[in-house]
Structures are given as C-alpha cells and as structure tokens.
Amino acid sequence: MAKPRKQRVEFRKNRSTRRRDGDLTRTLGDDPDAAADRATSERISGKGDLTRKRTVVAHDVDADIDGLRVAAGETAWRGRVLNVHGLESHVQADDGRIVRCTMRRLLRTIATDQRHPLAAGDWVRIRDVGDEGTIQSIEPRHQSLSRDSRGRRHVIVANVDQMIIVGSAAQPDLKPGLIDRLIVAAESAGIRPLICLNKVDLVDPSALVPLAGVFARMGYPVVLCSTVTGMGVARLQAELRGRVTAVVGQSGVGKSSLLNVLDPDLDLRVAEVSRENEKGRHTTTTARLLPHRFNGWFVDTPGVRQFQPWQLVPAEVPSAFRDLRPIANLCRFPNCTHDHETGCAVKDAVADGLLDVRRWESCRQLAVGDEPREEDE
Numbered sequence: 001m002a003k004p005r006k007q008r009v010e011f012r013k014n015r016s017t018r019r020r021d022g023d024l025t026r027t028l029g030d031d032p033d034a035a036a037d038r039a040t041s042e043r044i045s046g047k048g049d050l051t052r053k054r055t056v057v058a059h060d061v062d063a064d065i066d067g068l069r070v071a072a073g074e075t076a077w078r079g080r081v082l083n084v085h086g087l088e089s090h091v092q093a094d095d096g097r098i099v100r101c102t103m104r105r106l107l108r109t110i111a112t113d114q115r116h117p118l119a120a121g122d123w124v125r126i127r128d129v130g131d132e133g134t135i136q137s138i139e140p141r142h143q144s145l146s147r148d149s150r151g152r153r154h155v156i157v158a159n160v161d162q163m164i165i166v167g168s169a170a171q172p173d174l175k176p177g178l179i180d181r182l183i184v185a186a187e188s189a190g191i192r193p194l195i196c197l198n199k200v201d202l203v204d205p206s207a208l209v210p211l212a213g214v215f216a217r218m219g220y221p222v223v224l225c226s227t228v229t230g231m232g233v234a235r236l237q238a239e240l241r242g243r244v245t246a247v248v249g250q251s252g253v254g255k256s257s258l259l260n261v262l263d264p265d266l267d268l269r270v271a272e273v274s275r276e277n278e279k280g281r282h283t284t285t286t287a288r289l290l291p292h293r294f295n296g297w298f299v300d301t302p303g304v305r306q307f308q309p310w311q312l313v314p315a316e317v318p319s320a321f322r323d324l325r326p327i328a329n330l331c332r333f334p335n336c337t338h339d340h341e342t343g344c345a346v347k348d349a350v351a352d353g354l355l356d357v358r359r360w361e362s363c364r365q366l367a368v369g370d371e372p373r374e375e376d377e
C-alpha cells in the first residue's frame with residue numbers, strides 16, 4: 001500500500017455542514033419519538049461552508065484496507081455506534097477516537113421495516129475524510145432490544161449482553177406490566193434481564209416483597225435499590241464487569257441517576273419528575289453508549305411509557321414467560337390460548353394460587369397484541 005500523505009482538500013458538497021430549516025428543538029418539545037420521526041423526514045440544505053479547506057491524511061492511490069475498498073483521500077476502519085441523532089451518529093474506533101458520521105445513501109433506504117437503519121451499539125464500517133465519516137455497512141446484530149413503533153421495528157440498542165429493567169417504587173408508580181413486557185423483549189432477544197426496583201427510600205420495602213418474589217422465583221436477579229441511600233448499588237456493580245448493560249424503564253424512574261451512582265465519573269443529567277403527572281419528562285432523549293469503570297459499557301436509554309415487543313408471535317408469548325412456560329405444556333389442547341379453553345393448566349394454576357394472576361393477565365394481553373391503555377399506566 002502506498003504511504004499516506006497529508007494534503008489540503010475542499011469540502012465536498014455532501015460533506016459540508018447541513019443546515020436545518022426552522023427551530024426543531026423548540027417545535028418538537030420533549031417527545032423523543034417525535035424527534036426521531038421528524039429527524040428522518042427533516043429537510044436539510046447542503047449549502048454553506050463550500051469554500052472551506054481542510055487537511056487530511058490521504059492515500060495516493062486507491063487502497064484495500066480491512067476488506068474495504070478505499071478511494072484516494074480516504075481512510076477506512078471498524079467502529080461501534082455510540083449514539084444516533086437523526087442522520088448523524090458518533091462512532092468510536094478501536095483506538096478510542098470518536099468520529100461524527102453520516103450514512104451512505106443506500107443504507108438509509110435499504111431497511112424499510114426499520115424506523116431507523118442504525119442503532120446505538122451497532123458495529124459498522126466507516127470511510128472517513130479527516131474527522132468526518134460515512135458509514136458504509138452495518139454488521140449483523142446479535143441480541144438487540146427492539147420495539148414495535150407503529151408497525152416498524154425500532155431497535156433501541158443493538159449488541160447488548162444484559163439489561164437492567166428499572167421500575168420505581170413511587171414517583172412514578174411501579175408498573176409491573178411494563179416490566180413483564182421488557183422481560184419478554186429481553187427473553188426473545190437472548191438478553192439477560194436484571195430487575196431493579198428503585199426509589200425504595202420512598203416506601204416501606206416490605207411492600208415490594210410480593211412483586212420481587214414473583215420475579216425472583218423465575219430466576220431473575222431482583223435488586224431493591226435507592227440512589228439516595230446507596231442500597232443495592234454494590235449488588236448491581238458486581239454484575240457489570242466486561243459487559244454491555246442497557247438500562248431501560250419508564251421515564252423518571254432513575255435510570256440516569258442509577259448510572260451516576262454505579263460509576264460516579266459519568267455525571268449524567270437527571271431531572272426532577274414533574275409533579276403534575278409524575279410521568280417523568282424524558283431527560284434522556286436518545287440511547288447512548290457510555291464506557292464505565294468496570295471495563296464495560298452502559299447504554300442509557302430514554303424512558304418508555306409503553307412497550308410493544310417487535311414481531312411477537314402470539315403462540316410464542318407464553319414461552320417468554322418463564323413461570324407460565326412449564327405449566328402451558330400441561331394444557332389439554334396444544335394450541336391453548338389459556339383464555340377460555342377447558343383443561344387449561346394455566347387457568348388451573350392461577351385458581352390454585354400457583355401462578356401469579358397478574359402475570360397470566362400480562363401474558364394474555366401480549367398474546368392478543370393489546371397495548372396497555374395510557375390511563376392504565
């Protein structure tokens with residue numbers, strides 16, 4: 001390969017700064033879904049900065065680096081997507097360098113069933129000129145957390161090992177149904193779920209024991225936590241080493257606060273839960289990867305109000321319910337929906353107090369594809 005050299009080049013039109021029409025920040029408010037939807041349809045202007053020059057390390061001739069064909073003036077490498085903002089993302093290379101990237105035009109159109117072709121956590125191939133890059137390809141994902149967003153797949157984060165599902169004991173109120181749904185998404189993606197019931201300082205912890213027991217009996221780690229008293233923090237820290245851990249849950253439950261106590265170097269922004277509705281205000285608006293002191297990564301995610309796992313086949317829902325799964329095998333009919341059938345072992349187990357009635361309801365609701373209504377939350 002020819003020796004790279006430095007040269008002065010002009011910005012190409014499609015690499016120049018893009019200007020937004022109007023003030024999106026103000027018009028979109030706090031809703032991260034609206035922001036993401038808007039970002040993909042946003043009109044952008046390629047004008048501006050056309051005469052600027054920059055110094056880049058360039059190859060004299062076309063080269064083949066790491067399996068990627070690289071044109072003169074470009075370098076190529078593999079990296080991990082830290083966050084995605086509309087058409088832009090930040091990607092970290094193996095040497096720690098972080099580069100702002102856009103996506104190759106073809107990639108933007110190829111994944112039609114996805115809300116966005118790129119997700120935080122993706123491994124990608126980049127070509128760059130100086131300190132700006134273009135994502136050329138996305139590697140196949142394993143273990144990604146996906147939800148259904150109006151019929152399209154929304155990959156919240158890709159390539160994670162485990163997820164801490166956070167609920168809060170109060171402010172906002174605990175939503176066990178949301179925890180069930182997040183467990184289903186984790187189970188069907190092969191992600192290890194850990195359940196964290198936060199803000200325990202606000203309640204009598206004994207009130208949480210029955211619910212914690214339901215999850216613990218299924219074999220999931222359940223940690224009662226408080227970022228105020230430090231309860232449960234060491235227990236969670238013990239699970240982090242060398243892993244990519246996503247933190248998910250309703251807005252305002254304390255996900256970012258929890259990351260701040262798990263690794264105080266992070267210093268993430270947290271906010272008061274609004275008093276009027278206690279629903280939280282989406283302080284975190286996009287998923288982002290954050291390296292932590294235990295030689296792994298966190299993924300802080302925006303709060304979810306509702307969660308419909310992506311492409312859930314009704315008949316397969318019970319298999320994502322660890323407590324229900326072994327009982328469902330005993331039903332008289334193999335295609336039992338555990339709803340009205342005679343000889344349903346699941347209904348019998350609920351009647352006998354062997355299976356939690358709330359879990360049975362959660363399972364039925366998911367199997368018929370019902371979104372929980374907002375007023376139920």
Ligand SMILES: Nc1nc2c(ncn2[C@@H]2O[C@H](COP(=O)(O)OP(=O)(O)OP(=O)(O)O)[C@@H](O)[C@H]2O)c(=O)[nH]1
Pocket residue numbers: 198199200201202225226227228229250251252253254255256257258269270271272273280281282283284285301302303304
């Ligand atoms: N009492 C109490 N308050 C907490 C605890 N953990 C977090 N909080 C408070 O809860 C509020 C919301 O915390 P955040 O960390 O911003 O919540 P989040 O889940 O990241 O919210 P989003 O980013 O909007 O999804 C803040 O006012 C925190 O100070 C806790 O253990 N006990």
Ligand SMILES: [Mg+2]
Pocket residue numbers: 255256257269270283284300301302
């Ligand atoms: Mg947050």
Ligand SMILES: [Zn+2]
Pocket residue numbers: 328331336337338339341343344345346347
């Ligand atoms: Zn049944």
